[in-house]
Amino acid sequence: MISLGEARTRIxxxxxxxxxxxxxxxxxxxxxxxxxxxxxxxxxPADVSAMxxxxxxxxxxxxxxxxxxxxxxxxxxxxxxxxxxxxAVRIFTxxxxxxxxxxxxxxEDAAAAEGRVRVNxxxxxxxxxxRQGLDFAAGEMLLPAGRRLTARDIGLAAAANHPWLTVxxxxxxxxxxxxxxxxxxxxxxxxxxxxxxxxHALAALVRAGGGDPLVLPIAPDDSDAIAAAAAAAxxxxxxxxxxGASVGDHDLVQSALGPEGFTLDFWxxxxxxGKPLIWGRLGPTPVLGLPGNPVSALVCAVQFLVPALAxxxxxPAGPPRAVPARAGVALAANDRRFxxxxxxxxxxxxxxxxxxxxxxxxxxxxxxLARADGLILRVPHAPALEAGAAVEVIPLGELxx
Numbered sequence: 001m002i003s004l005g006e007a008r009t010r011i012x013x014x015x016x017x018x019x020x021x022x023x024x025x026x027x028x029x030x031x032x033x034x035x036x037x038x039x040x041x042x043x044x045p046a047d048v049s050a051m052x053x054x055x056x057x058x059x060x061x062x063x064x065x066x067x068x069x070x071x072x073x074x075x076x077x078x079x080x081x082x083x084x085x086x087x088a089v090r091i092f093t094x095x096x097x098x099x100x101x102x103x104x105x106x107x108e109d110a111a112a113a114e115g116r117v118r119v120n121x122x123x124x125x126x127x128x129x130x131r132q133g134l135d136f137a138a139g140e141m142l143l144p145a146g147r148r149l150t151a152r153d154i155g156l157a158a159a160a161n162h163p164w165l166t167v168x169x170x171x172x173x174x175x176x177x178x179x180x181x182x183x184x185x186x187x188x189x190x191x192x193x194x195x196x197x198x199x200h201a202l203a204a205l206v207r208a209g210g211g212d213p214l215v216l217p218i219a220p221d222d223s224d225a226i227a228a229a230a231a232a233a234x235x236x237x238x239x240x241x242x243x244g245a246s247v248g249d250h251d252l253v254q255s256a257l258g259p260e261g262f263t264l265d266f267w268x269x270x271x272x273x274g275k276p277l278i279w280g281r282l283g284p285t286p287v288l289g290l291p292g293n294p295v296s297a298l299v300c301a302v303q304f305l306v307p308a309l310a311x312x313x314x315x316p317a318g319p320p321r322a323v324p325a326r327a328g329v330a331l332a333a334n335d336r337r338f339x340x341x342x343x344x345x346x347x348x349x350x351x352x353x354x355x356x357x358x359x360x361x362x363x364x365x366x367x368x369l370a371r372a373d374g375l376i377l378r379v380p381h382a383p384a385l386e387a388g389a390a391v392e393v394i395p396l397g398e399l400x401x
Contacts, residue, residue, distance in 0.1 A: 001270040003380075004303060004338045008319065010265060011279055011304055014286060017314035018169040018237055025154050030210050031167035032314035037143035039160040043135040047097040048075075050128045054088040054110060054117055055079075055101035061088075061123035066116050073098060088117050097129055104128035136160065148210065148315050168314035171211040174233025175199050178243040178253065179292060180221045197366060198242040198290070198297045205301055208400025209309035226256035234285050237312055240305060241278070243292030253289050257282055270380060271338040273363035274300040293363040298401060299340050299375065306399055320399060322377060322392040327385050328356025334382040345373035345393065355393045372396060 002010075020034035049055065060067060067088040073079040075094030083089055083100035090112075091097070091104065102125050109121040136142060142160055143153055149167070157165055182196035183189045196218060203213035214236060219229040233239040241253050254264060264280040273296035278289025288305060290297040302320055311317035325345065341357040348354050355376050358368050374393040385391070 001268045001275070002266055004269055004271045005319075007266060007269045007277070007279065008304055008307060011286075011288070011308055012311050012317050014265070014279075014281075015238075015308055015311045015317075018171050018312055020166050021169050022164050022166050024164055025158055025162070028149055028157075028165040028167050029151060029154055030149060031165075031170065032148050032210070033143055033145050033165065034168050034314060035166040036141050036145045037157050037160060037162060037165065039136050039138055039140045039142055041161045042133045042138045043159055044130055044132060046078075046132050048130050049073075049091045049093055049095050049097060049104050050130050051104055051106055052092050053107045053128065054105040055083060055091045055095075055098050056088045056103055056105050056119075056123060057083060057085065057101060058103040058123050058125040058127075060086055061103060061105050061119050063119055063122045065119045067119065069112065069115055069117055071098075102126060102129070146315055148313070168312075171206075171237040171309060171312035172214060172235070173206045173211045173309070174214045174216055174230075174236040174239040175202050175206070176216045176219055176226075176229050176233065176239065176241045178219045178221065178226055178241060182218055182243075184218065197294050198292070201294065201298055202240060202242070202290075202301060202305070205298070205305065205399075205401055206309065209306055210313045211309050223256035226253060227260050230257055230260065230282060230287075234283060236285060238286045238288060238308065239282060241287065241289045242297050253278060257287070262287065270336060271300075271303070271340070273340065273361075274303075275337065277304070279304075291363075294366050295342070295363040295369050298369060299363075302340075302375065302394060302396075302399060302401065320394045322394050323353065325353040325355040325374075325376075325391050325393045327376070327387055327389050327391050328354045330387050331357070331376075331378070331382075331385040331389070331391070333384040334378040334380060336380045338380055339378035339382075340394075341376040341378065342368050342372035343374050343376045343393065344371070345395065353393070355391055 070087045071079045071089045073089050073091040073095040078096040079089050079098040083098050089098050103123045105123050111118040177196050177199040181193040199215045203215050206213040216229050219226045261283045267278050269277050274291055276291050280287050290300050307317045343355040343357045346354045374395045377392045
């Protein structure tokens with residue numbers, strides 16, 4: 001068996017980002033930039049008013065002064081003249097500040113009547129003016145390549161006058177569940193069988209990670225059927241299988257794919273749940289073989305598929321984010337396998353995160369995983385810990401799991 005860290009490193013080292021494509025702004029959300037976004041404009045393009053009021057010269061706008069209103073400057077309709085001594089221009093939020101003005105007199109600090117405005121509070125120079133380029137300047141790099149685009153980023157790119165963005169194509173991930181005993185939800189369940197959950201859970205995880213899942217029909221425990229189903233995923237950027245990765249007589253993924261050109265990189269890792277895991281290639285297509293137990297499959301997906309999706313998408317890839325917490329109960333010493341304890345997360349009165357593992361940690365218990373907020377990480381040979389001791393936890397919610 002190899003370590004969890006070595007397995008993840010070997011997987012990531014074997015992957016390269018998908019090619020770039022150009023998409024309209026709304027379609028680029030959630031994608032990773034293949035090229036940086038440089039602003040095409042300066043924002044704001046000129047000095048603008050931050051409030052409704054009057055553009056004035058601060059030297060004139062002292063309490064008690066009366067100024068002649070010579071025009072109006074709403075947003076989108078600049079005042080074409082220049083403000084002289086004793087003058088003011090009615091201005092609205094976003095309106096260009098006329099030449100000669102150096103401050104804004106708020107409308108609530110003024111009294112207008114018969115073409116004049118009375119100053120009820122002295123104005124300070126520069127007050128309520130947003131200077132040209134306050135937000136960004138033309139040519140400024142706003143979003144770097146490798147950034148996964150948020151709604152805020154889309155808004156920034158739009159403001160910078162970009163109708164299209166160049167992003168990495170969403171990775172296409174083939175998902176193949178294997179086994180005579182499983183049936184799709186809603187279909188007849190075979191004698192001695194169960195309902196398959198892995199493919200649907202993994203498809204949701206792939207979508208959460210920015211990928212495009214292709215759920216293949218279930219392949220029975222037959223080498224020819226597995227090989228035929230896997231062939232349908234050769235156009236994908238990765239094939240993920242579930243089941244058939246162990247050492248039983250019916251664990252056929254390796255033997256079924258071998259004649260089709262499959263080459264194995266490694267098999268079996270020192271982690272729990274999820275010891276049987278396959279990594280290799282079917283021709284040019286990377287293959288990640290996950291265990292069949294549903295919790296094992298998803299925990300392995302957290303540690304390997306989520307980072308792989310990040311690498312394929314063109315973003316930074318590494319271990320899932322772990323945060324510090326306190327153990328809610330005493331924890332036993334760990335053995336040689338990297339353990340992942342499904343746990344509830346709560347916030348203590350002092351603001352610290354408290355992680356309490358569920359009493360039963362069986363790798364078949366999806367209800368426990370669904371109710372878990374995080375995974376407590378226990379490195380190989382970790383010593384026993386008392387309640388309240390420091391631990392690290394992977395929050396599951398932020399991964400879309």
